[in-house]
Amino acid sequence: MAVGQGVVTTLKPIKGVRIGVASAGIKQVVRPDVVLFEMVEQAAVAGVFTLNAFCAAPVHVAKEHLAKSSADHASQRYLLINTGNANAGTGEQGMLDANLCCDEAAKRLNVSASSVMPFSTGVIGEILPSAKIVNVLDDAIANFQEDNWLQAAAGIMTTDTRVKGHSVSFDYNNETVSITGISKGSGMIKPNMATMLGFVATDAKIAAPLLQQLLTQASDKSFNRISVDGDTSTNDSCMLIATAQSNVEISEDDQALLALFKSQLDELMLDIALQIVRDGEGATKLVKIQCDKAASVQEALDVAYTVAHSPLVKTALFASDANWGRILAAVGRSGVKDLIVDDLQIYLNDVCIVQQGARAQSYTEEQGAAVMAQQEITIRIVLNRGDVNDSVWTTDLSHEYISINADYRS
Amino acid sequence: MAVGQGVVTTLKPIKGVRIGVASAGIKQVVRPDVVLFEMVEQAAVAGVFTLNAFCAAPVHVAKEHLAKSSADHASQRYLLINTGNANAGTGEQGMLDANLCCDEAAKRLNVSASSVMPFSTGVIGEILPSAKIVNVLDDAIANFQEDNWLQAAAGIMTTDTRVKGHSVSFDYNNETVSITGISKGSGMIKPNMATMLGFVATDAKIAAPLLQQLLTQASDKSFNRISVDGDTSTNDSCMLIATAQSNVEISEDDQALLALFKSQLDELMLDIALQIVRDGEGATKLVKIQCDKAASVQEALDVAYTVAHSPLVKTALFASDANWGRILAAVGRSGVKDLIVDDLQIYLNDVCIVQQGARAQSYTEEQGAAVMAQQEITIRIVLNRGDVNDSVWTTDLSHEYISINADYRS
Numbered sequence: 001m002a003v004g005q006g007v008v009t010t011l012k013p014i015k016g017v018r019i020g021v022a023s024a025g026i027k028q029v030v031r032p033d034v035v036l037f038e039m040v041e042q043a044a045v046a047g048v049f050t051l052n053a054f055c056a057a058p059v060h061v062a063k064e065h066l067a068k069s070s071a072d073h074a075s076q077r078y079l080l081i082n083t084g085n086a087n088a089g090t091g092e093q094g095m096l097d098a099n100l101c102c103d104e105a106a107k108r109l110n111v112s113a114s115s116v117m118p119f120s121t122g123v124i125g126e127i128l129p130s131a132k133i134v135n136v137l138d139d140a141i142a143n144f145q146e147d148n149w150l151q152a153a154a155g156i157m158t159t160d161t162r163v164k165g166h167s168v169s170f171d172y173n174n175e176t177v178s179i180t181g182i183s184k185g186s187g188m189i190k191p192n193m194a195t196m197l198g199f200v201a202t203d204a205k206i207a208a209p210l211l212q213q214l215l216t217q218a219s220d221k222s223f224n225r226i227s228v229d230g231d232t233s234t235n236d237s238c239m240l241i242a243t244a245q246s247n248v249e250i251s252e253d254d255q256a257l258l259a260l261f262k263s264q265l266d267e268l269m270l271d272i273a274l275q276i277v278r279d280g281e282g283a284t285k286l287v288k289i290q291c292d293k294a295a296s297v298q299e300a301l302d303v304a305y306t307v308a309h310s311p312l313v314k315t316a317l318f319a320s321d322a323n324w325g326r327i328l329a330a331v332g333r334s335g336v337k338d339l340i341v342d343d344l345q346i347y348l349n350d351v352c353i354v355q356q357g358a359r360a361q362s363y364t365e366e367q368g369a370a371v372m373a374q375q376e377i378t379i380r381i382v383l384n385r386g387d388v389n390d391s392v393w394t395t396d397l398s399h400e401y402i403s404i405n406a407d408y409r410s
Numbered sequence: 411m412a413v414g415q416g417v418v419t420t421l422k423p424i425k426g427v428r429i430g431v432a433s434a435g436i437k438q439v440v441r442p443d444v445v446l447f448e449m450v451e452q453a454a455v456a457g458v459f460t461l462n463a464f465c466a467a468p469v470h471v472a473k474e475h476l477a478k479s480s481a482d483h484a485s486q487r488y489l490l491i492n493t494g495n496a497n498a499g500t501g502e503q504g505m506l507d508a509n510l511c512c513d514e515a516a517k518r519l520n521v522s523a524s525s526v527m528p529f530s531t532g533v534i535g536e537i538l539p540s541a542k543i544v545n546v547l548d549d550a551i552a553n554f555q556e557d558n559w560l561q562a563a564a565g566i567m568t569t570d571t572r573v574k575g576h577s578v579s580f581d582y583n584n585e586t587v588s589i590t591g592i593s594k595g596s597g598m599i600k601p602n603m604a605t606m607l608g609f610v611a612t613d614a615k616i617a618a619p620l621l622q623q624l625l626t627q628a629s630d631k632s633f634n635r636i637s638v639d640g641d642t643s644t645n646d647s648c649m650l651i652a653t654a655q656s657n658v659e660i661s662e663d664d665q666a667l668l669a670l671f672k673s674q675l676d677e678l679m680l681d682i683a684l685q686i687v688r689d690g691e692g693a694t695k696l697v698k699i700q701c702d703k704a705a706s707v708q709e710a711l712d713v714a715y716t717v718a719h720s721p722l723v724k725t726a727l728f729a730s731d732a733n734w735g736r737i738l739a740a741v742g743r744s745g746v747k748d749l750i751v752d753d754l755q756i757y758l759n760d761v762c763i764v765q766q767g768a769r770a771q772s773y774t775e776e777q778g779a780a781v782m783a784q785q786e787i788t789i790r791i792v793l794n795r796g797d798v799n800d801s802v803w804t805t806d807l808s809h810e811y812i813s814i815n816a817d818y819r820s
Contacts, residue, residue, distance in 0.1 A: 053749040054742030054767070089738050091752075091768030124735025125769055188722060188739065229721040231736075232743035311639040311721075311807075312598060312815055319816035325534025326641075328499050329598065332464030333642035339463040342501075357464070358501030359535055397721075402809050405722055406729035 002161050003278040003286045003375050003395070011149035012167035012180050014201040016040040016243025019148035020140035021155045024132040026084030026122070032155035034133055036105070036140040037079035037199065042244040044205075045070070045077060046212035047117075048219050050236035057087045057094030057128075058118040059237060061102065068114040070208055078116045079199065079239060080105050080133075083156050083184075087120040087128040088234040097128040104134045108141060121184065121197055121235050122158050153182040156197055159404060160186045164275040168264045172257060177204045177248050179264060183238075183272040187281040187405060189228035198223065198238035198272060204261065205244035210251065215240040218265050222273035225392045228280035229401070230309040240265075277393045282400030285317050288378040288393050295386035299336055303381055304392045306334035314397035317377070322368025324353040331381055339383075347380040348372070412571050413688040413696045413785050413805070421559035422577035422590050424611040426450040426653025429558035430550035431565045434542040436494030436532070442565035444543055446515070446550040447489035447609065452654040454615075455480070455487060456622035457527075458629050460646035467497045467504030467538075468528040469647060471512065478524040480618055488526045489609065489649060490515050490543075493566050493594070497530040497538040498644040507538040514544045518551060531594065531607055531645050532568050563592040566607055569814060570596045574685040578674045582667060585658050587614045589674060593648075593682040597691040597815060599638035608633065608648035608682060614671065615654035620661065625650040628676050632683035635802045638690035639811070640719045650675075687803045692810030695727050698788040698803050705796035709746055713791055714802045716744035724807035727787070732778025734763040741791055749793075757790040758782070 018038045026033045039045060047066050049059050069077050080101060087094045102116040109116075120128065153163035165182040185196030206214070219238055242250075250261045278286050289308045294300035307313055310330040316323035327346055332339070346354035348371040353363050371377060428448045436443045449455060457476050459469050479487050490511060497504045512526040519526075530538065563573035574595075579588040595606030616624070629648055652660075660671045688696050699718045704710035717723055720740040726733035737756055742749070756764035758781040763773050781787060 052739060052742040053746065054738050054751050086735075089735050089764070089768055091766050094768070124739060188736075231720055231722045231739065234739050234742060309719075310641055311811070312641045315812055315815035318812065321816070325496075325499050328464050329462060329534060329641065329644050332462040332644060336463065341464050354499070356501050358499055358504070397812065399809055399812050401721070402725055402728065402807065402812060405725035406731070 003283050008150070008153070008163050008165045011153070011165045011182070012169065012178050013146035013149065014178055014180050014243060015146065015203045015245035016043055017201045017241060018144040018146055019152045020143035021148060021151045022136035022139035022143060024082065024136045026082060026129055026132055032151060033083045034136050034140055035081040035152045035155040038144060039077050039241050040243050040245065041075045043077065044208040044211050044242045044244070046208060046215040046240045048215055048238050050233060052232050052234045052236070054089065054234050056120060056235045057090055057098040058120045059235060060095065061098040062117040062119060062237060065102065065114040065117045072114065074111065074115045076109070076111060076115065078105060078109060079119060080116055081119040081156055081197065082133055083158055084122040085120060085126055085128050086122050086124045086235050089125040090127055093127055097130040100130050101133050105137050108137055119197055119237055121156065124234060149180055149182060156182070156184040158184065158186065159281060160184050160279055162275070162279045164272055164279065166268050166271040168268050170260060170264055172248050172260070175246050175248050177246055177261065178202065179268050181268050181272050183276055185276040186279050187228060188231040188233045189226060189276060189280065196233050196236055196276070200239070200268065201241040201243060203243050203246040205249040206242035207251065211240055211242050214262060214265060218269040221266055222269035226273050226277050227305065227308050227392060227394050228277060228283070274393060277395055280395035281404045282398040283395035284398055285396045286376045286393065287317060287395065288391055290378055290380040290389065290391040292380060292382045292389045293384050293386060294388045294390070297388055297390055299385070300388050300390035301392065303331055303334045303336060303383065304390065306330050307379060307381070308392050308394035311397055317396035318398045320372040322348060322353065322365070322372050324359065324368070327379060328354055336383070343384045345382045347382070349378050413693050418560070418563070418573050418575045421563070421575045421592070422579065422588050423556035423559065424588055424590050424653060425556070425613045425655035426453055427611045427651060428554040428556055429562045430553035431558060431561045432546035432549035432553060434492065434546045436492060436539055436542055442561060443493045444546050444550055445491040445562045445565040448554060449487050449651050450653050450655065451485045453487065454618040454621045454652045454654070456618060456625040456650045458625055458648050460643060462642050462644045462646070464499065464644050466530060466645045467500055467508040468530045469645060470505065471508040472527040472529060472647060475512065475524040475527045482524065484521065484525045486519070486521060486525065488515060488519060488521070489529060490526055491529040491566055491607065492543055493568055494532040495530060495536055495538050496532045496534045496645050499535040500537055503537055507540040510540050511543050515547050518547055529607055529647055531566065534644060559590055559592060566592070566594040568594065568596065569691060570594050570689055572685070572689045574682055574689065576678050576681040578678050580670060580674055582658050582670070585656055587656055587658050587671065588612065589678050591678050591682050593686055595686040596689050597638060598641040598643045599636060599686060599690065606643050606646055606686070610649070610678065611651040611653060613653050613656040615659040616652035617661065621650055621652050624672060624675060628679040631676055632679035636683050636687050637715065637718050637802060637804050638687060638693070684803060687805055690805035691814045692808040693805035694808055695806045696786045696803065697727060697805065698801055700788055700790040700799065700801040702790060702792045702799045703796060704793045704798045704800070707798055707800055709793070709795070710798050710800035711802065713741055713744045713746060713793065714800065716740050717789060717791070718802050718804035721807055727806035728808045730782040732758060732763065732775070732782050734769065734778070737789060738764055746793070753794045755792045757792070759788050
């Protein structure tokens with residue numbers, strides 16, 4: 001199940017990025033499961049990573065290689081991604097395996113090992129079948145081409161039912177700047193700094209420090225605002241590449257251009273983040289939880305995530321039941337200090353359902369049912385305590401979520 | 411579904427407490443749904459109540475009447491409980507209805523309104539059918555008897571599939587001290603100060619301040635350590651009555667007797683709290699999450715509740731899948747500062763499943779499967795950061811939970 005249509009059929013290549021895809025047979029079904037990104041020498045690259053204390057071996061190695069290759073001004077750099085095995089909870093052996101894959105790729109590509117950053121996703125706690133990955137490195141290299149983004153999006157999927165990606169572009173001084181990104185993720189989704197996996201590239205020229213800042217800010221408004229089940233993965237990573245192959249440089253020197261680029265990047269990142277929510281395990285609805293007029297961002301997020309994670313709210317959404325009592329109970333336990341319940345309002349889309357601590361006078365069950373019949377719904381909680389508005393996106397909780405997670409060893 | 415057998419068939423009467431049960435037809439099915447407790451004049455009474463900011467009208471009124479009747483040294487006092495309607499999210503009208511029920515009961519019982527404490531449980535957000543309750547007050551009064559605890563336990567049920575109650579007693583100086591308690595609850599269970607509803611009485615003599623202290627401490631080790639779905643109810647309340655009808659007085663003057671009484675009360679409260687978890691909506695397993703060697707109680711509870719609320723851990727438990735990777739990922743996101751993953755161990759019952767950040771060398775899938783085949787399981791996380799041990803109890807997450815909550819307007 002997944003919400004809406006929105007199937008991605010084309011993704012725009014980004015000059016300076018080539019991608020190779022191969023099938024290593026990590027899972028029993030043979031399918032593309034190894035993806036290798038190559039960036040041109042001039043490319044800058046930034047990354048954000050999971051804050052889970054049990055972060056996976058490849059996350060440790062990718063962070064280290066990102067820092068080292070940036071400091072060394074490495075020439076071509078590579079992202080080596082496998083699905084089917086997360087190489088998480090694998091201790092010392094996991095580090096050896098992640099490094100082995102980088103070493104073997106580096107040997108074939110004639111670069112140093114720190115020029116290769118590894119990413120893994122899939123089952124936790126199984127030893128990475130590194131020999132299988134090494135076996136198909138030559139296949140992936142032979143497959144290098146710029147127009148392989150859709151294949152890459154398919155090659156990083158786990159329980160995803162759809163490929164996820166988006167392209168945007170804008171013109172500036174008769175030059176076109178393009179951004180393309182892909183992501184994967186469906187369950188264990190409450191990213192903390194980044195999604196399960198996201199890879200975004202632009203042909204603009206952007207210096208590494210600014211690139212990192214742009215990625216962090218865009219993640220905070222996209223991947224860090226979504227939750228399917230509240231479970232933060234051990235492998236969340238998102239990388240942003242700027243290949244410098246167009247003639248446009250984004251920098252602090254041109255604030256208008258910077259703002260334009262930022263808005264495009266933010267739009268793209270939110271788009272591929274919401275594709276993850278739409279494809280959330282068992283999802284039948286995409287639900288925006290918007291908390292308005294909060295005293296602080298933390299307060300707004302506490303309220304929004306408490307509602308987003310409430311199993312009772314989520315099962316009511318699955319049942320298309322406008323059960324405002326459950327929303328109200330979740331807001332009431334969200335930990336907002338000295339909350340005056342008579343002061344707040346709750347809306348389903350534009351329909352006011354709660355005011356003065358009770359069902360709104362004007363509200364009818366028919367109004368609630370009409371909103372609930374839709375696939376995309378906004379629950380808006382107006383606290384009237386300050387001037388901060390913030391939002392998170394989530395799904396309902398369905399039988400299919402239980403089936404997927406009671407059957408799948410992830 | 412519910413875990414284990416453990417059906418309650420007898421509950422010991424407590425001298426000084428009489429109970430009347432009646433059927434008001436609050437829900438469509440006619441069943442006992444109004445329960446009236448009468449306490450003798452000498453009885454002391456204590457209460458703990460939900461911390462949900464949206465607490466229900468009866469919670470406001472019960473707190474106020476408890477304080478006023480204690481200050482006034484009221485003679486007989488009464489607890490008036492209805493199921494089928496929570497009188498929560500009902501604003502000003504809800505307060506009028508709760509007070510009306512107390513007034514009408516007080517008139518018939520010839521006491522002041524503040525001698526009657528109201529409790530409601532059931533659907534949130536519907537106006538309380540107070541006339542139906544008032545109509546059967548005479549029936550409830552006519553039904554007063556000491557041996558009505560089982561009927562009362564049935565009369566306060568909502569989605570519960572079992573009555574919940576327990577009795578304990580001990581001898582002291584040739585006198586017997588007894589304690590009997592009942593509870594209700596199945597979903598929206600993460601009590602904060604108390605369970606959905608609990609009513610406990612003893613025939614010992616205990617002054618009100620000490621009684622309140624004993625109740626608060628016992629709640630903290632029982633009702634405040636359980637969670638079915640992490641959703642804190644708007645109506646949680648637990649009352650403890652001491653009727654002073656036995657010749658035993660519990661006070662600070664006899665520390666050995668006080669400790670004995672405390673251990674009996676704690677045992678009873680934990681028993682009726684765990685009956686709620688065993689009957690958790692859709693539960694097929696009772697799971698104790700024990701966090702040992704934490705640096706603080708807060709840290710132990712953060713870890714334990716993060717694991718207890720993880721949908722991925724709960725669905726794995728439903729599937730009897732010893733998916734330790736999901737437990738590890740939940741511990742990793744629980745917010746423990748500077749957690750060194752190599753230092754901790756995770757056990758399923760006595761089987762070590764994780765050490766040094768990876769699957770324990772000695773662990774086999776057969777060991778995990780053998781534990782998972784049981785209905786009652788302990789997940790023990792040893793942090794090795796301090797000397798605090800604490801535990802919470804929870805259930806798995808099953809298809810039946812979804813069915814119950816997608817169908818039931820609560």
